[in-house]
Amino acid sequence: MSEADLQSREGDPLMIAEEWMKSGRDVAIATVVETWGSAPRPVGSHLVIDVEGNFEGSVSGGCVEGAVVAEAAEVLADGTPRMLEFGVADETAWRVGLSCGGRIKVYVERLG
Amino acid sequence: MDPLSLKKLNALRRERRAAVLLTDLGDGRDRVIREGDTVAGALGEAVARAFRSGRSATVEIDGRSFFLNVHLPAPRLVVIGAVHISQALAPMARIAGFDLTVIDPRTAFASPERFPDVTLHAEWPDEVLARAPLDAYTALAALTHDPKIDDPALLAALKAECFYIGALGSRKTHARRVERLLAAGASSEAIDRIEAPIGLDIGAASPAEIAVAVLGSVIAALRSRGLVAKEEAA
Incomplete structure (x- = not known):
């Protein structure tokens, strides 16, 4: 609607990524692409x-x-996207897990 | 992500336009699809489904993995009437995540002192809505009791297919309102979409309680009937 309304979406990661990019910072974007549980x-x-x-x-x-x-x-560093998987089922592969018992897949890519 | 895709996507989001960012998870390439853009084949069906449901998802098509990230405009609540109920509704709606706008041409009501930190327009609804049109991602609550102020906004909300439309007033008041809206050219099916008396039936008495009831109805419409219902029907 108005500019004021748009500014109320503060903390929006994709808006922040664009600002970071404009100020010349290298940016990676991680996205939840699948969830289970x-x-x-x-x-x-x-x-x-x-x-x-x-x-x-x-x-x-x-x-x-x-x-x-x-x-x-x-x-x-290398510009290659990666697919990460986290969850209780993957404790051997990953040091971290989701305490809630769910599983998630996270796609990490470089902006540009 | 392609920097151009990010810029394009954010520009659409600023304009309150629905968009899907389509990423090929095999090669990492992406592109922005606007609602209404033509996409062929099974991918096109998946894109259409994503727009309808508002749900982002990974899809497998011809052995390739695509991620569809749907960006629908943030739900907005437009309140007609800078009245006592609106004073309670404004902070509640903000906490619940709605972009809120209050419109009332009566400057004694629509004062910044009564509505601190609220997007407030001391103008007639027609004037404001001409600049910032209502859309399907907007809810409208008409709370003035004054047909001169409420009716034009209600007609605009029906036309824009707002996901929720509610109007304050007793059944008797609403019966007279229905007559006026019919006379103004609205169909009775459309008018049936107006919730009146407004708000969830929780026996709300005080202005703050009525605000809770109204916000409850708006959330119910957002999460069930409104945008999601379109998916179920499809």
């Missing part, structure tokens, strides 16, 4: 990460963000 954030949720490890948004209730941020550094 009681996943904390719905499919389509974003976490955006810059090269210094600053991040905005969320892909879980805080359980796996640390691991995603670490992986984003690799994605920013």
